[in-house]
Structure formats: C-alpha cells, structure tokens
Amino acid sequence: MTQTPTQQFDAVAATPVRSTVAPKTSRIVAWRRTILGVLGIVLVGVMWEAYKFLGPDKGFSIGEVIILPRTNDMSMPHIATMFERLTEPLTGASNSILMWQAVVEASEFSLYVAAVGWIIGVTVGLLLALVMQRFRTAQSAVLPWIILSQTVPLIAIAPLVRRWGAQIQFGDFVWENWMSVALIASYLAFFPVSIGALKGLNSPDTNHVELFRSFGVGWWKTLFKLRIPASIPYLMPALQLAAANAVIGTIVAEVSIGLKGGIGRMVIEFAGAAGGDPGKPWAPIFGAVAIGLIAAGAVAVLGLFVRRYRRGETNA
Amino acid sequence: MTDEDEKNMTSEPTTTPAVVALNVGKVFPGKKGARVTALEEINLTVARGEFVALIGPSGCGKSTLMRLIADLDQPTSGELTVFGKTAKQARLDQEYGIAFQQAGLLPWRTVRQNIELPLELHNVGKSARTTRSSELLSLVGLTDFGDNFPDQLSGGMQQRVAIARSLAESPNLLLMDEPFGALDEMTREHMQGELAHICSETNAAVVFVTHSIPEAVFLSHRVVVLSPRPGRIRAIVNVGLGGSSERTDHLRESESFFSAVSEVREHLHGTTDAVPLGVDNR
Amino acid sequence: MKAAFGATKGLVPPLLLGVVTLLLWQAAVAAFDIKPFVLPSPTAIGGQFFANIPTVWSNSVVTGFNSLVGLFIGTLLGILLAIVASLVRMIDELSSAVVAAAMVLPIVALAPVLYGMFSASQQTARQLVASLAVFVPVYVNTLKGLRQVRPVHRDLMRAHAATTGQTIRVVTLPTALPFIFTGVRIASSLAVIAAVIAEYFGGPIGGLGKSITTAAAGSNYPLAWAYVLGSILLGLVFYLAVLGLERWTLRARGT
Numbered sequence: 001m002t003q004t005p006t007q008q009f010d011a012v013a014a015t016p017v018r019s020t021v022a023p024k025t026s027r028i029v030a031w032r033r034t035i036l037g038v039l040g041i042v043l044v045g046v047m048w049e050a051y052k053f054l055g056p057d058k059g060f061s062i063g064e065v066i067i068l069p070r071t072n073d074m075s076m077p078h079i080a081t082m083f084e085r086l087t088e089p090l091t092g093a094s095n096s097i098l099m100w101q102a103v104v105e106a107s108e109f110s111l112y113v114a115a116v117g118w119i120i121g122v123t124v125g126l127l128l129a130l131v132m133q134r135f136r137t138a139q140s141a142v143l144p145w146i147i148l149s150q151t152v153p154l155i156a157i158a159p160l161v162r163r164w165g166a167q168i169q170f171g172d173f174v175w176e177n178w179m180s181v182a183l184i185a186s187y188l189a190f191f192p193v194s195i196g197a198l199k200g201l202n203s204p205d206t207n208h209v210e211l212f213r214s215f216g217v218g219w220w221k222t223l224f225k226l227r228i229p230a231s232i233p234y235l236m237p238a239l240q241l242a243a244a245n246a247v248i249g250t251i252v253a254e255v256s257i258g259l260k261g262g263i264g265r266m267v268i269e270f271a272g273a274a275g276g277d278p279g280k281p282w283a284p285i286f287g288a289v290a291i292g293l294i295a296a297g298a299v300a301v302l303g304l305f306v307r308r309y310r311r312g313e314t315n316a
Numbered sequence: 317m318t319d320e321d322e323k324n325m326t327s328e329p330t331t332t333p334a335v336v337a338l339n340v341g342k343v344f345p346g347k348k349g350a351r352v353t354a355l356e357e358i359n360l361t362v363a364r365g366e367f368v369a370l371i372g373p374s375g376c377g378k379s380t381l382m383r384l385i386a387d388l389d390q391p392t393s394g395e396l397t398v399f400g401k402t403a404k405q406a407r408l409d410q411e412y413g414i415a416f417q418q419a420g421l422l423p424w425r426t427v428r429q430n431i432e433l434p435l436e437l438h439n440v441g442k443s444a445r446t447t448r449s450s451e452l453l454s455l456v457g458l459t460d461f462g463d464n465f466p467d468q469l470s471g472g473m474q475q476r477v478a479i480a481r482s483l484a485e486s487p488n489l490l491l492m493d494e495p496f497g498a499l500d501e502m503t504r505e506h507m508q509g510e511l512a513h514i515c516s517e518t519n520a521a522v523v524f525v526t527h528s529i530p531e532a533v534f535l536s537h538r539v540v541v542l543s544p545r546p547g548r549i550r551a552i553v554n555v556g557l558g559g560s561s562e563r564t565d566h567l568r569e570s571e572s573f574f575s576a577v578s579e580v581r582e583h584l585h586g587t588t589d590a591v592p593l594g595v596d597n598r
Numbered sequence: 599m600k601a602a603f604g605a606t607k608g609l610v611p612p613l614l615l616g617v618v619t620l621l622l623w624q625a626a627v628a629a630f631d632i633k634p635f636v637l638p639s640p641t642a643i644g645g646q647f648f649a650n651i652p653t654v655w656s657n658s659v660v661t662g663f664n665s666l667v668g669l670f671i672g673t674l675l676g677i678l679l680a681i682v683a684s685l686v687r688m689i690d691e692l693s694s695a696v697v698a699a700a701m702v703l704p705i706v707a708l709a710p711v712l713y714g715m716f717s718a719s720q721q722t723a724r725q726l727v728a729s730l731a732v733f734v735p736v737y738v739n740t741l742k743g744l745r746q747v748r749p750v751h752r753d754l755m756r757a758h759a760a761t762t763g764q765t766i767r768v769v770t771l772p773t774a775l776p777f778i779f780t781g782v783r784i785a786s787s788l789a790v791i792a793a794v795i796a797e798y799f800g801g802p803i804g805g806l807g808k809s810i811t812t813a814a815a816g817s818n819y820p821l822a823w824a825y826v827l828g829s830i831l832l833g834l835v836f837y838l839a840v841l842g843l844e845r846w847t848l849r850a851r852g853t
Contacts, residue, residue, distance in 0.1 A: 036688070037695030044696060059716065066722050069715035076715055141611035152833035153791040156807065156826045159798070159814045163635040207420040210388050216408040217437045225437065229424050244702040251704045256798050256811065264707070271710030271800060281711050288707040289699070296702035309424040311465055 045079050052076050077278035085279025086286065099283050103266070107287040110250050110262035113178055114295060117185025118246040122239065124186065125193025132194075133201040133227070134219065143198070150191050155249060158184050159256035177259045184257075185249035189242040196238025200231025232309035239302070243295040251288060263287045332400045334489045334521035335362040335385055340394035342380055353546035354380045358394070360540060360549065364488065367515060367522045369532035369539045371580065377547025378525045379493055385523060386414055386491050398489065410438065412489040413482030413520075417497040419474035421466040427477050428453065428462035434484045452480040455514060472503040479511070483518060490515075490522045496531065505568075508534055529584065533576045534568060541583040551583040638820040646824035653809070654828040660805040661793050662832055664721050668728020669789040669836070673782055675729070676736030681766070683737075684744040697737060705730050706792060709799035724796040724805070731792035732785040736778070743777025744770055779844040786840040790833040806832065 052071045059075075060068035069076060086103065089096040128146075132139040161180040204226050212222045254264025266284035303310070340358040343351050354377040362368050370378040383389045384396055387403040398406035406412065413434075421430045429436075431452050432445045440448075453459045456476040466474055475495055482490060495511075496504045508531060515522060515535075526532050532539045536555050543550040555576045567573055620640050626632065627639035634642065647654065683690040705727060712723035747770050755765045797807025806829040813822035 033691055033694060036691035037698075040692035040694065040696050041699075043692060064720075066716050066720055069712075070717075074714070137611060140608060141615040144609075144612040145615065148834075151787040151837035152830040153787075153794045154830070155791060156794050156810055156829045157823075159811045160819060160822055160826065162814060205418075205420075207416055207418050208422070211414070211416070211420050212437075213388060214386055214407060214412070214414045215434050215437050216410055221437055225433070226422070229422070232424075240702070244704075247702075248704040248706070251707055252795050252798065267707050267710055268799065271713070278714075281714065285707055285711065288704050292703040293699065308465075311423045311467055 048076070048079060052078070074276075074278050077282070081279040082282040082286075085277070086283055099280075103263075103283050103287040106261065106263045106266045106284065107291050110247075110254065110264065110287075111291045111294060113182050113254075113262065114185050114243075114246040114250040114291065117182040117187075117250060118189050118243055118295070119186075120182065121186035121189025121242055121246060122193050125190035125238075125242070126197050128190070128194040129197035129201060130223075132198050139198070146191060146194055150195075155184065155188060155252055158249075158253045161253075162257045177257055180257055181250055181253040181259050181262075184253035185246040188245035188249035192238045192241040192245065193235075196234050196241075197231055200234030200238075201227045203234060204230045229309050232306050236299070236303045236306070236310070240296055240299045243299045244292060247288075247292050247295050263291065333361045333363050334366070334399060335360070335523065336395075336397045337361070337381075337385075338395040340381075340384065340391045340396050342377065342384060342389065343392045355384075355391075356546040356548050358547075358549060360552075362489075362521050362523060364521055365519050366538070367524065367536045369524045369526055369536040370542060371526055371529065371532045371539055371584065372542030372547065372550075373544050373584070374527070376542040376544040378527075378542050380547065381542075382491050382493055382523055382525050386412065410434070410485050411487060412491050413485065413487040414491045415475075415478045415482045415493070415495045417494040419466070419471075419478040421474055421477055421481075423466055426463050426465055427458060427469070430466065430477055431480045431484055433481060438485070448484060449480075452483055455483070455517070456480045456510070470503075472499055472507060475499060475507065476510070479514070483514070483520075486518070488520050490518075490520050490524075492522065493525045494527070495524075497526070504528075504531070511535065529577055529580050530568070530573075533573060533580060539576075539580050541580060553580050553583065634819040635817065638823055642820040643823040643827060646820040647827050650821060650824055654806075654825060657804065657806045657809045657825065658828050658832050660721070661790070661797070661807065661829065662835075664724045664793040664796075664805070665728055665789040665832070665836060667725040668793060669732050669782075669786060671725070672729040672732025672785060672789070673736050676733045676781065676785075677740050677778060680737050680740035680744060683741055684770075685762070690741070697734065700730070700734050701738070705734075706795045706799060709796045709801070713800050718800060719802050721802065724793055724801060727796040728789045728792045731788045735784040735788065736781040739777045739781030739784075740774060743774030743781075746777065747773050776848060779840075779848070783837065783840045783844060786836040787833055790829065790836050794829050 051069075055068060055071040057070065057072050059066050059070040073081070086098075086100040088099055090099050090102045128142065132142060161184065164175050164177075164180045201223075208226055208230075209222070212226055217225075250262065251264035251267070253259070254262045255268050259265060263284050267281070267288065270281045270284055337358050337360045340355060341353070342355040343353050346352045358381060360368075370381060372378050380389065384391050385398060385403060387407040390403075396403050399411050401409065401411070421427075422433065425433065428446075428449050431449045435445045435448060449462070450459075453462050456479060458473060458476060458480070461469065461473065466477070469477070475498075479492075479495065482492075496507050499507060512535060522535075524532070524535060533555055539553040539555055540549055541551045541553065542548065553576065623637075624639050624641060627637065632639075679689075679693070683693060708730070709723060709727050712726055716722040716726065751769045751773070752765070755769055760768070793805070794807040794810075797805045798811060801808075806825050810822050810825045810829075813819070813825060
C-alpha cells in the first residue's frame with residue numbers, strides 16, 4: 001500500500017544500491033566520469049560556438065515562427081564575452097563595483113532567502129509526513145491534495161502576494177517582502193519532503209515492524225530506532241529536490257513580487273538593459289547556476305553525515 | 317530489569333508450561349464478508365525447555381499459530397497463555413525472543429548493534445549490553461564480525477545474528493518462523509546443528525515453524541503436524557531422539573531418525589489418517 | 599499501482615477536507631475582513647472565473663499550446679537521447695554532469711536570454727523553456743528504465759542471436775515503458791508550470807502567466823486568482839491526460 005504515486009520524487013529517487021565494485025576500479029571509474037562530465041559541459045559550449053559560426057544570422061524561421069536562434073553577437077554572444085563581462089565594472093560610473101561582485105552579492109541574498117524557505121518547507125514537510133504516518137485518516141485526507149498540488153502550477157500565485165509587504169502587520173511585526181519570497185520558496189520545498197519522508201517512514205517492511213512489536217515497544221521508540229533511520233535514503237533525494245525547488249521558487253518569486261537585491265530581480269533588470277551589452281544578461285544566469293549547485297551541494301554534504309543509514313539492504 | 321525478571325522466573329513453579337493453547341481458533345475476515353478459517357480447535361501445551369516443531373503444507377496456519385503466541389495477531393476464539401500470562405502481557409514482559417525467515421537486520425547498524433537492539437530498546441546500560449553481545453557473538457561464532465555491517469555478511473551469518481538477537485534478553489521461549497527457509501541445504505544443516513547446540517546451552521523452550529520434515533525431526537522433541545484449511549492438529553509425533561546435546565550429524569543417518577521422518581511424512585500426507593485430505597495438493 | 603480513482607470510498611476524506619477548507623476560507627475572509635489583495639474569498643474567485651470564461655479560455659489555449667509543444671519536443675528528445683546514452687556509454691558519461699546540473703538549475707531563469715535569441719515577440723522561447731524542463735525528468739527516467747532489463751531476458755535475446763534493434767524493440771523498450779511514463783507524467787506538470795512561469799520573465803502579451811501579472815498590476819486580485827484557477831485546471835488536464843494514456847497503454851499491454 002506504500003505504492004503511492006510520488007511524482008517528482010521518482011525522478012531522482014533511485015533505490016539506493018551499494019556499489020560492489022572494488023575500491024581501485026571504482027576510483028578509476030569515478031575519475032573517468034568526472035573528466036568526461038567536465039568534457040560534456042565543455043562540449044555544450046563548443047556546440048554553442050559552432051552553431052553561432054555556422055548558423056544563419058537571423059535564425060531560421062518556418063513561415064512566421066522562428067525555430068532556430070539568431071546568431072548575431074547581440075542575441076548569441078560568444079562564451080568569452082559572457083565571462084569577460086563578469087570581470088568588467090557593473091555600470092559606467094567610475095566607482096562602480098565589478099560585475100562578478102554584484103552577482104555574488106545578489107546570489108548571497110537569494111541563497112539566504114532560499115535557505116529560509118527551505119528550512120520552513122522541510123520542517124512543515126517532515127511534520128506533515130509524521131502526522132500522516134501516525135494517523136491513517138490524516139493520510140487518506142491530506143495525501144491526495146499533496147499529490148494534486150504537485151501536478152498544478154501553484155507557483156502561479158507568486159505575483160499575488162506582491163502587496164503583502166507593508167500591508168500586513170500584527171502589532172510590532174511587519175510583514176516584509178522577502179518573507180513573501182521565502183514563503184513561496186517554502187511552498188515549493190515542502191511537497192517533495194512530505195512525500196519522500198512519508199515513503200521513507202513507511203519503508204520498513206512488516207518483518208521489521210513486527211520485530212519491534214515483538215520487542216513490546218511503542219510508536220515513538222519505533223519511530224526513532226526504526227522508521228527515521230530507514231527513511232534517510234528516501235529523505236536525502238527529497239531534501240535535494242526541495243533545495244532545487246526553493247531556489248527556483250525564490251528566483252521566480254523575486255521576479256513576480258519585485259523584490260530587489262536578489263538574482264531573480266537582476267535577471268529581469270539586465271534582460272531589459274541588454275541592448276549593446278550582450279554579455280550582461282548572462283551574468284545573473286551564472287549566479288542562478290551557482291546558487292542551484294551550492295544548494296544541491298550543501299544537501300549532498302549533509303548526506304555525508306548520515307552515510308551509515310544509506311547502506312543498501314542486501315537480503316538482511 | 318531483565319535480571320529481576322529472570323529471578324522471578326526461576327522462583328516461579330517450574331511446572332507452569334511455556335505455552336498453553338486451549339481450543340484456539342483464528343478466523344480472518346476475507347473480501348466481501350467471506351471468512352477464512354486459518355486455525356480451528358488448537359489444543360497444545362509446550363513444556364519449559366521443550367522443542368516443538370510445527371509442520372504442515374503452505375497455508376495450514378502454522379505461522380499463524382506462532383504469530384498468535386507472539387501476540388502479532390490475536391485469536392478469535394479459545395484461550396492462549398504464555399508462562400501463565402496472556403500473550404500480550406508475555407510480549408510486553410519480553411518472555412520470548414523471535415526470529416523470522418528473513419533475518420530482518422537493520423542495515424545501518426553493525427552486527428553488534430543489531431544484537432544489542434532489544435537491550436537498547438529496554439534501556440539496558442551500555443556496559444551490560446556490551447558484555448551480553450560479546451557472549452552472544454561467541455555463542456553464534458561471529459566474534460570477529462561484531463563491527464561488520466549486515467550487507468557484508470552471507471545469508472547464513474545474517475541468520476545467526478538474528479538468532480543471537482532473539483536470545484539477547486535470555487528469553488525462556490524462542491519463536492522461530494522458518495528461520496533457515498532462505499538458506500541453502502548445506503548451510504541449513506550446519507545451522508540446525510548450531511541451533512541444537514544453542515538450545516542445549518540456553519535451555520529455552522522453542523516453537524519452530526518449518527516445512528522441512530528432516531529439519532523438524534532432527535531438532536524437535538515433538539513434531540506437531542497441521543492439516544490445511546482450516547488448520548487443525550492432525551497428529552503429534554513424539555520424536556524422542558534424546559536431549560538437544562545428542563543431536564549431531566550422526567543422528568541424521570540413524571534408524572530412529574528415518575523412522576520418525578517416515579512417521580511424520582505419513583501423517584502429513586494423511587495416508588494412515590482418517591482425516592480427509594482437504595485441499596492439500598502438495 | 600493503487601487504484602486511486604477506483605475506490606469511491608477513498609475519495610470521501612479528501613473531498614471532505616477540501617470542502618471544509620473552502621468553507622473555512624470563505625468564513626475567514628468574511629469574519630476577519632481580509633482584503634482581496636491579501637486573499638479574495640472563494641466565491642469572489644469563482645465569480646470572476648465564470649464571468650471571464652472566454653478570456654481565461656483564450657489565454658489557456660496560448661499557454662496550453664506552449665506547454666504541449668514543450669512536452670512533445672522535450673519527451674521526444676529525452677527518450678531518443680536516453681536510448682543513445684544507454685547504447686553508448688561515452689554519451690551517458692558526457693551528459694551526466696550536464697543533466698545533473700540541469701536537475702538543480704532554475705531553468706526559467708534562461709527565459710530572458712532565450713527571448714533575446716528567439717525574438718521577444720514570439721512564443722518560441724517559452725516553448726523552449728518548457729522543452730528543457732520536460733527533457734530532464736524524461737531523460738533521467740527513461741535511462742533508468744532502459745537499465746532495468748533483466749539479465750535472463752538479455753541472455754535469452756543473445757541466445758536467439760537477436761540484433762541490437764530487435765533487442766531494443768522486443769525487450770528493452772517494453773521493460774522501460776513504465777519508467778518512461780513516470781518521466782512523462784512528471785514532465786506533463788512541469789511543462790505547464792514552466793510555460794506559465796516563463797511568461798513572468800517577459801515575452802509577448804497572451805497566456806495565463808501574463809494575464810495574472812497584468813490583473814495583479816491593475817489591482818484586480820479576484821480576476822488574477824481566476825487566472826490562477828485556470829492554470830491549475832490546465833495543469834490538471836495535462837496531468838490527467840498523460841495519466842490516462844499511461845493507464846490505457848499499460849493495461850492494454852496487460853501489466
């Protein structure tokens with residue numbers, strides 16, 4: 001019965017299988033993968049430049065519809081231009097900071113908001129999963145809605161919390177715009193966590209559950225000694241997906257709420273100012289790439305601390 | 317707390333049997349009101365220190381009977397007591413240890429930590445746990461593997477860890493549901509020998525579910541033969557091949573062993589019995 | 599698979615919860631005098647939705663078409679590249695880092711530069727964002743599915759001296775089919791989500807995302823929520839369509 005449709009979770013939740021390859025060969029394989037992986041990224045750049053060199057200047061259209069991009073320097077700048085732009089000053093002003101410094105600043109801001117959203121989302125997701133695990137009625141009432149909410153573009157509400165800032169006030173507490181952004185981010189983050197955690201908490205087979213029953217211990221002890229440790233392999237990919245979602249939510253919400261200071265806002269501002277400065281719109285994209293990777297990487301590091309719980313179960 | 321229990325246990329009259337089943341029956345609610353009778357009119361007494369095997373074809377309810385004793389399921393009729401208590405109380409008092417067909421080890425715990433799990437759950441102190449797990453590791457011959465993880469062990473070794481775990485709290489009753497069912501024949505015979513040895517040392521009563529006739533005969537004082545759907549006791553064979561300590565590989569080639577095997581087989585196939593065959597199609 | 603829609607009895611708790619939530623929402627808006635810019639009442643949203651069905655519909659068609667094109671292109675590329683990657687290990691290894699990165703990247707952030715590359719007055723950039731969002735889960739799940747072939751089946755094909763093409767057609771693809779569908783099912787939601795969000799990042803007038811921001815900018819919050827309801831329904835249609843196709847295909851096959 002634990003076979004619930006798990007949506008996005010399935011995309012990353014490979015059943016953990018312990019590698020049986022000998023250490024030495026596995027190191028060679030790892031090196032090979034790393035080198036080829038980097039080569040793959042370089043290859044994307046090479047294809048970009050090759051198309052830019054060979055493709056038609058105005059792109060390729062069938063009738064009115066353009067299906068291949070324009071290759072002029074304004075639309076498709078050289079990759080070198082994108083990186084060079086990072087090292088140049090942000091604006092024409094003489095005291096302007098460098099572009100990369102501005103990007104790093106904006107990235108830090110967005111990453112902070114995303115982290116707040118992630119923590120709220122993870123907390124809510126875990127609590128929901130616990131309640132659903134404990135009470136069957138709660139699970140049957142709530143789970144369909146959680147699954148449903150993953151299938152619909154609920155993030156569309158992002159522009160609608162725009163005016164929450166400065167309009168909501170409880171006593172001394174003033175709702176600020178960045179909180180709206182963090183809220184949207186947490187909203188996207190909690191879905192995968194609640195479903196991944198529920199699947200994980202339900203993952204011990206009857207064999208284990210009955211063993212704990214035979215020990216005569218209650219729900220809480222079973223939770224801490226069996227269900228939570230068993231849920232780790234399911235939880236880690238969910239946490240990672242939640243991190244990616246929090247970043248996406250932050251960037252989208254920054255754009256639609258109009259919060260200044262973060263990467264999302266920078267993407268929109270620089271896109272408008274692209275005329276004559278083709279490298280500029282790419283700078284915040286590198287920032288977005290960086291926070292996506294940092295967020296996912298941070299969760300991966302977190303995963304290192306719980307490695308023992310990720311040992312593949314053989315036929316134990 | 318376990319120490320105290322043990323004292324209480326020894327001061328009790330040793331005449332209280334380990335398990336007493338009186339007219340026990342179990343009916344499972346099936347689909348659309350259909351009811352499946354798994355067990356009917358089970359009358360069985362397991363004495364202290366006695367090794368009793370439950371044998372029968374698939375679906376005869378032998379595992380169900382063991383689960384009733386373990387209070388993993390509840391009987392729908394009749395009365396079941398374990399050491400004079402209700403099955404539930406016996407479970408809460410940890411009167412029994414249990415082992416399943418799957419070893420059911422927790423993959424994130426080392427072998428030693430797996431053995432110590434029941435002690436840890438019942439708040440036994442760290443040094444006492446270590447002492448006990450060391451004893452058990454040597455009893456099942458895994459002293460060198462305490463710090464290994466289950467996935468580094470063979471199936472037979474995992475099952476030995478599971479048995480050690482079931483012995484952790486020195487129970488006076490061991491419940492085993494086809495613990496060697498997933499092992500190959502050679503490992504299986506070896507494990508049977510070890511189990512006989514362990515039983516002679518611990519002096520616990522054992523209820524052992526199996527569908528292997530030689531296994532049942534080799535290990536048991538008595539073999540209970542169950543008929544399928546509804547599960548009833550068709551016959552109880554007194555094997556009487558001597559104490560647990562005498563069960564060595566020589567026993568497997570003895571005349572008395574073969575005759576006991578034949579007797580159980582005849583009861584199992586119902587050839588000498590008036591009870592109708594029912595749906596036994598093995 | 600659990601028959602989630604078969605048992606009507608299982609629908610009672612979630613429906614009850616839904617109805618109760620709507621009632622509480624309505625009551626809260628009335629009781630606490632919540633302003634529409636914070637949260638309009640369900641009846642206000644419903645009223646706007648039914649009063650504006652023609653415009654909601656025409657905008658849904660724009661966004662829906664973008665999502666559909668994206669779903670189609672992304673699925674096609676995802677499956678094809680996964681087949682190639684399963685056959686040639688080198689391709690798999692070359693793409694692994696790019697795909698792993700794409701999984702954690704906010705793809706919609708690419709929308710502005712894509713508008714620049716493909717003209718900001720056309721829908722192509724939005725369709726491309728949707729395609730990219732679709733590609734990732736389809737590729738990952740298909741590749742996973744293609745690796746599920748049981749050794750006994752592969753040995754059987756070898757013993758019968760089957761060609762690579764035959765093996766793919768008879769054994770590999772059928773085994774992978776449920777996984778491919780999982781990928782496409784996830785992607786169907788992502789296609790709509792990506793298409794809506796891409797509209798927040800610029801591009802031509804038209805589409806649900808643009809309408810939401812326009813209505814919100816004009817302080818017509820109930821109307822904006824009505825468009826949100828429209829995009830939710832659109833997402834649901836896409837999801838259910840793929841789910842239906844999946845059920846029908848796998849059942850016809852007898853799995």
